Amino acid sequence: MTNPGPHTMTNPGPHTMTNPGPHxxxxxxxxxxxPAVARHRESLDANARLGIPAHITVLFPxxxxxxxxxxxxxxxxxxxxxVSRFPFQLxxxxxxxxxxxxxxxxxxxxxxALTRRVVEAFPAxxxxxxxxxxxxxxxxxxxGHPVTDxxxxxxxxxxxxxxxAQATTVALMTQRSAGGQWTKAAxxxxx
Numbered sequence: 060m061t062n063p064g065p066h067t068m069t070n071p072g073p074h075t076m077t078n079p080g081p082h083x084x085x086x087x088x089x090x091x092x093x094p095a096v097a098r099h100r101e102s103l104d105a106n107a108r109l110g111i112p113a114h115i116t117v118l119f120p121x122x123x124x125x126x127x128x129x130x131x132x133x134x135x136x137x138x139x140x141x142v143s144r145f146p147f148q149l150x151x152x153x154x155x156x157x158x159x160x161x162x163x164x165x166x167x168x169x170x171x172a173l174t175r176r177v178v179e180a181f182p183a184x185x186x187x188x189x190x191x192x193x194x195x196x197x198x199x200x201x202x203g204h205p206v207t208d209x210x211x212x213x214x215x216x217x218x219x220x221x222x223x224a225q226a227t228t229v230a231l232m233t234q235r236s237a238g239g240q241w242t243k244a245a246x247x248x249x250x
Contacts, residue, residue, distance in 0.1 A: 078188075080237035083127060083244070084119035085135075085177060087170065087226045088112050089198060092149060092162065095219035096200050099212040103160075103201025110232075110241040115170050115196050117229055118177045121184055124233040124244070131181075132231075132245055138180050139229050139247035145169045149198060150221040152213050160209040161197035162216065169226065170196035 092113040100107035122131060147169065149162040164170060174186060174194055186194040200216055201209050231245040 078120070078123075080120075081124050081234035081239065082119070082237075083121040083124045083231060083233040085117040085121055086111070086114035086119075086230050086232055087117060087173070088114050088228070088230055089149070089222075089224050091224040092198055092222050095216050095222060096162070096198065099200050099216065103204050103208060103212055104199055105203070106199070106241075109239070113198055114230075115164065115198055116194075117170065117173045118181075118184065118186055120188065121177075121231070122181070124235070127231070127233070127244070134180060135177075135229075135231065135245070136247050138176055139173075139249055142173065142176065142249050144225060144227045144249040146223065146225050148221045148223050152200070152217060152220075153197070155195075157206045157209075159202040160200045160213055162200060162220075162222070163197055165221075167196040173229065 090113070096113050097107075100113065121127075148165045150165045151163050153161055153163045155161070171194070174196075178185060201212055227249055229247045229249070230243050231247070232241045233244040234241055
């Protein structure tokens with residue numbers, strides 16, 4: 060779940076977290092983007108190989124998986140049930156430095172609002188452990204590979220833009236072990 064801030068050259072994925080994990084995170088899955096990004100993510104984004112679908116992160120890291128109990132799940136369900144589902148469009152590519160290629164939503168506001176709601180309910184879990192001034196909603200296409208490979212992926216992905224999508228659910232993704240596979244532990248439906 061890569062999500063560097065707007066002026067960073069580093070990749071704050073799970074390997075740079077001060078807590079090595081296992082981790083959990085909340086995401087909006089974007090199956091509408093898979094035809095454009097799946098083959099690129101498979102080769103250029105290690106998180107895809109670990110079971111994370113095309114997505115925009117709502118909050119990472121969230122609670123340690125072993126600490127997520129019925130009360131937290133009920134609070135998340137209640138929190139997301141109060142948010143209306145929303146359409147959005149991924150309409151351009153962008154970069155964090157020359158290391159991370161990503162797709163951007165035309166209007167990041169609804170995703171930022173989701174993140175704010177979760178952080179207000181669970182203040183002990185700031186986005187990316189507070190490493191970045193601003194959390195930038197995005198769909199990572201690739202990171203940590205030669206810029207020539209990332210630029211080729213960018214050209215390919217641009218041919219599929221814009222991508223119209225709907226945010227209808229938020230998924231809770233968890234790991235059983237640090238650096239291990241991710242699985243969907245719960246899905247919360249937006250109103």
